[in-house]
Amino acid sequence: GNSVTQMEGPVTLSEEAFLTINCTYTATGYPSLFWYVQYPGEGLQLLLKATKADDKGSNKGFEATYRKETTSFHLEKGSVQVSDSAVYFCALPPRTRAGGTSYGKLTFGQGTILTVHP
Amino acid sequence: GAVVSQHPSWVICKSGTSVKIECRSLDFQATTMFWYRQFPKQSLMLMATSNEGSKATYEQGVEKDKFLINHASLTLSTLTVTSAHPEDSSFYICSATLRRTGIDTEAFFGQGTRLTVV
Numbered sequence: 134g135n136s137v138t139q140m141e142g143p144v145t146l147s148e149e150a151f152l153t154i155n156c157t158y159t160a161t162g163y164p165s166l167f168w169y170v171q172y173p174g175e176g177l178q179l180l181l182k183a184t185k186a187d188d189k190g191s192n193k194g195f196e197a198t199y200r201k202e203t204t205s206f207h208l209e210k211g212s213v214q215v216s217d218s219a220v221y222f223c224a225l226p227p228r229t230r231a232g233g234t235s236y237g238k239l240t241f242g243q244g245t246i247l248t249v250h251p
Numbered sequence: 252g253a254v255v256s257q258h259p260s261w262v263i264c265k266s267g268t269s270v271k272i273e274c275r276s277l278d279f280q281a282t283t284m285f286w287y288r289q290f291p292k293q294s295l296m297l298m299a300t301s302n303e304g305s306k307a308t309y310e311q312g313v314e315k316d317k318f319l320i321n322h323a324s325l326t327l328s329t330l331t332v333t334s335a336h337p338e339d340s341s342f343y344i345c346s347a348t349l350r351r352t353g354i355d356t357e358a359f360f361g362q363g364t365r366l367t368v369v
Contacts, residue, residue, distance in 0.1 A: 167357070176257065176344050176360040177295075222294065238285060239346075239358060243294045 135160045139223050139242030146213055146249050154208040154245045156197075156223035164225045166190075166199055166206040167239070171220040180208075180221070213249045220244045253279045255347050257361030264335055264368055272330045272364045274345030280325035281347035285358065286318075289342040301328050335368040342366075 140155035158166065165184045169177040181190035183199035183206065190197050197208045206223060223242040254277040264270050274284055283302050287295040299320050301307040307320035317339075319331040328347075332339055342365050346358040 169360075174363075174365075176255075176362040177346075178360065179357055182357065238297065238300060241294045244292075246292070 135164070135225055135240045137223050137225060137240055137242040139221075139245050141243070141245070143246035143248060146247070148215055148249055148251050149212045150249075152208070152210040152213045152217075152247070154221055154223075154247070156206045156208065156242055158204050158206065158223070158225050160204075160225055163201060166197070167224045167226075168195070168197055168206070168208050169222040169224055169241075171222065171244075173219070177222065213247075215249045215251055218247055218249045220246050253277075253347075253359045255281075255345065255359045255361045257345055257364055259364060260362060261365040262367070264366070266336055266368055267334055269331055269333045270335055270366060272332075272343055272345075272366075274328045274330070274347065274361050276326045276347045276359070279347075281328075282325070283348050284322060284328040285346045285348075286320060286328075286330050287344045287346070289344060289363075291342075295344060298330075332366065335366070337368045340366055340368045 136159045138157050167182045168180040170180045171177050181192040183190040186199050186201040188199045195210045197206050199206055222244045224239040226239055256275045256277055258273045262270055285300055286298045288298050289295050297310050298313045299307045299309045301320045301322035303322050303325050309315045317333055322328040342363050344363040345361045348358050
């Protein structure tokens with residue numbers, strides 16, 4: 134089955150530091166890949182996604198590139214802010230029996246807690 | 252993007268009572284809704300998948316008689332925790348997908364419900 138492995142946290146950075154959160158996956162074929170963010174006390178929000186190999190997803194200064202050679206989807210940001218403090222989840226969908234993709238039933242990584250200090 | 256509203260945001264109940272959590276898709280019809288449970292500092296665990304008008308599909312190890320799921324309409328799914336005990340205290344999150352031309356789109360998450368059983 135599918136699996137996602139995320140860099141263990143927590144990660145603590147100073148404001149304006151560079152951020153990398155590693156994510157590797159195991160899956161059949163080439164699924165879409167997602168990064169979700171969970172701010173304190175809230176549900177999850179889609180941060181960015183990539184639907185095929187070599188695609189780069191980007192949003193709010195965050196980027197992640199779909200690397201099929203290394204089965205990775207690492208999240209990066211050049212200059213983090215205090216407001217980026219949250220939990221970040223890498224995720225991928227399964228393949229349905231018919232070969233289609235169901236985006237709802239996601240497989241999540243364990244989550245990485247990011248704390249950014251002023 | 253599409254909005255999923257979860258209610259209540261937090262609830263405290265006594266052991267032995269039942270609690271109902273609602274998940275609504277506000278501006279779209281959700282073909283499928285998912286219920287997750289999240290323990291502190293851990294990832295999300297999928298509990299069940301509910302499709303409108305049919306019985307929910309529960310993940311292995313999830314007690315269907317304890318966690319009752321009803322998906323009576325395309326905009327509302329409910330999770331009822333029956334005879335709650337302190338070990339049921341957790342953060343419950345729902346998500347919804349909509350289907351366009353036979354393909355599920357990305358998942359949209361509610362803000363979560365913090366359940367505390369005393």
